[in-house]
Amino acid sequence: MRLARFKTVRGRLLALLVAIALPIACLSAIAAITTYRTVIASIQSFQIRTADDYAVRARVWYRGALRSLLTVGAAAGTSSTGDCDAAAHEVLKRVTGYSALHLKMRNGEICSVSLDPSVTAAKLAATAERLSAKPPVRIWAGTELAIVRYDDVILDQQRYLAVYAHSNDPEQLTQEALLLAEPDLLNKVFDLGESDKNLAVALIHRGSGIVTSRGADEGDESWLPAQEVVPDVKARWEAASRAGPSRAYAARMVAEPDLYVIASFDNAAERAAQTQFLILLLTPLLTLALLCFVYLRAIDRHCVRWLRGLEAAARARAKLSSARAPVAADMPSDMRSVAEAFNTMVEEEEMRQRKLSNALDDNRFLVRELHHRVKNSLQVVQSYIGLTKRDSRGEARLALADAECRVHVLSAAYRFTLADGEMQPVRVDLFLDDVMTMISNLIRRRDQGVMSRIETMSSLSVDRIIPLGFLIVDVVGRALRHGPGLTVTVTAADIGREIIEISIEADREIDHAEPPRLFAGLLTQIVATEVSAPGGRSLGSWRIVHRD
Template sequence: MLAPLRGFDGLNRLDVRLVLLLGLALLPIGIIAMVQTYRVIEDSDARLEAALLGETLEAAAVERQVILHTRGAAQSIARIIPGYNEDPKTCSTVLDRYASSITDIAFAAHVSEDGIVRCGSAAVGTDLSSTATHTQYVETGLPFVGATLTARQTEDNLINVVEPVVDGNRPDGYVILSFLHDAIVINPPGNNGGPRPLDTITFNDRGDILSSQIGLETALDRLPVNRALSMLGGNGTGTFEDVDRTGAQRLYTVAPLLPGSIYALSIWEPSAGRTGGLTAMSAVLFPFLMWLISLAVAYFAVHRLVTRHIRSLRQNIRAFSSTRRTLSNVHLDEAPLELREVIEAFVSMTHQIARDEAELENGLHEKDVLLKEVHHRVKNNLQLIASITNMQIRKAQSPETKFVLKRLQDRVLGLATIHRNLYQASVLSNVRADTLIEELTAQITRNSITPAAGIDLELDIAPVSLYPDQAVPLSLLVTEATTNAIKYVGRPTPDAKPWISVVLKAADETGQVRLVISNSIGTPVNALPEGEVPGLGSQLINAFVMQLGAVSQVTETGTQYEINVKFSPSDFTAEDAAA
């Protein structure tokens, strides 16, 4: 399996990964096809080379027969010529008769070791010591076929067959049989419908040209520039490409007529060596194209049968997850059975989810309505209790009783304010504690502080959202602490104004919310009622601090009394925050 590629999302798509896996699976087949194509090319090249060599041998077949016949005749004459050493005239007569009886022979002679023609069909007594033929004989002492001028010193080029003469165990010169180039007819190859050579020439092992199909002068221009004829004979049979002396690219084939002695060289156009378009490039190109076509077909099949249906399903899933809109544009007609079952199952699931969510939303809505109704009823009942308490305050005769009922009324009104805020909140699980504290503080100061008292109220309330199980004890804590602050507020100095401060700060870097309620102390502004037992407010404050899971600290100086409370608010979930 292919692991997901990080940073390459395009390669992690289903269709791309399937194509990659299929490409890996088809790669060995492509390699095998490439190897087989190479083998076909090699076999075709070998067959073509054999065909060209066969054409070359066929073109020089007549010359080969003439040279073999002449060489056989030279060997026969070399055996009998020592018997005529004492009678040069008879020797010349025999050689002349022999040359006349064979049409191709233009000159026959017995040449001595020092290069003098002892006897022959012509030019008896001529000195041939300076000719290339005699020089080669002196150098090798072996039979050979060469090309030189005739002994008559004409401009006709001859093909000379030389055979050494041995008298007993002593070398006695050599027999030379010469025939003109024109006497050799090179068959034009290519009559079978195949390619035709530009020229076919024959040469010996020394690189001397013996014959040419179209003429020696033209043949010289078509010889390879970078390879000598003498080197070609030593390499045996072969095919190669080279540039001729005119700068044109040519194809050459070399075939031995007489191994080690005579060779034939055919000159072709480069196209003659091309195997019907099969080249090394095709060995790679054809398998590569097959591989690409296979991948394209696989990609089209995967896209047609799988990918496009999965993409459509993915788009609808995303639309459903974000907008809860059920599927509507999934086409199942062309989808495979397995995908059709998956899509149908998902369509059914989306409808079921939509119905379940609608029922849940209705249930939640009903619950919210009921809870708000409960808070509304509780708020009304608390206000009713506060009103009854107020009636009792008016009828009470004892100041102590009035004070106790007043404190009770403040606490009841504080609870009513809390339930009113819960009733008015749009989300019951998220209460704005800052708004609640501002309303409570305003209500308490309005009911307990008269304008004549001249008390300054300082509020520094930061926005804080809490769950109801923390907002309620926090509100009750603020109610008790603010009521105590109003009861015990005093003037630090005769000229100073009394003050009360309520500070609520949002969560800091430690994640804690801080509530600070402080007041000035000194000369009391409000007279304490007779017979009051202090400590109830402090007990309630401590109880509310415990409910918050907070830590409180009370600080008292000569001019200030302060309650400092720190607590950690509960974390809201993502759903609560979104709501």
């Protein structure tokens, strides 16, 4: 697993835990399912084996009764008719539970004895004839002693177990024999002492119900399946009982096609197996879930919580300079080391910031003082030029006035940019009004006029506003030298969000000369674009891009 795919510490630790816990959970689930299937298979095998045990007991009893019947038939075949009846009667008296014997010799003689007076010889003969018409039972193992039919019959509302044997061997003196016995004999065979109270077993005759049973009240057939199921050989199934609740059944054929043993079990064993399965399945899963929960809580409490504290402190630094990473006694040592290192770094940064702030304050103070000194020096220079101008005449006076005006541009620019004590952009309208006033006072003759229309609130840095002032002084000064009565108008207006257009016009056409070389340098410093060259009344038009 590539833990780098997970971006957070919690995600990586959780992914590692899942990678360990998931195989364990799968193995636990497989083990629980395997155990459950094994237990269920054992329960089903036990149920089938129980039905087999009772079926074997019934078969053993029937085989023993058959041997007794054949022995009596062999002994009776060698005696006379009277002795046959006496011998049969003696057998019935000595063997408890045997009720009647009917023997038919190959010579046609019939020996018929019954302890119950209501069971006559005619009834026994009719019963033997009826059983002879039914198919014989299949051989269970080895060689059968005769052609046999095991059944149960009801004579005068009394149920009997019937063993019928028929022989086609001419050497056998007895051709057919019938033995009737009481069902209690088989009931005693089914008695295994103390048995499971949840178990009920019975010998069933197809269509007529219970022949004998154990584990249930006499005459109680409510535990039998609601619909009779006759096994071919053996079968196991679950179905609703006649009483309603579902039960498990196992059946085994005893004598085809009518006699079979059926055993019934409640679902207590299956429910116990299911409970065990759920415990085996859920215990490790719940343990892993609890482990995951505790592990996540431990991650949050001992790792993620402190990491979030570091993150919160780092983010809070943008608004709160005193923010620190939390440091607690219960922090893991490595987390505490990181938090202390972070706080140390923050303190060192604050110290550097304080030193830098002090240095910047000192620098601002020095710069401000320097600009004040420059402004004061410019004012001194302007005053000296003004004093010298008083003693000059003609071109010298005009040159000194032009120089004084240019010095004033520098002085005004520094005055405006340091108006609030710090360097800041200069508003174009205020600066141009001041420059136009100074031009009017220093350069304009009495019969000349200087006008301005300033319609902008934009600002320019001091590095650009100074050459702009020089440009206007240069253009207006050269225009005013063309003669008396001239009026010059300076217009500044916004033509876009970031563009100022400055135009200078005279009230009449004048002769235009080439501008000095310095003029191109001024345009470069201003970063201005010439819109129209001087011509006629226009002294020039320029556009300046600014960003407030």
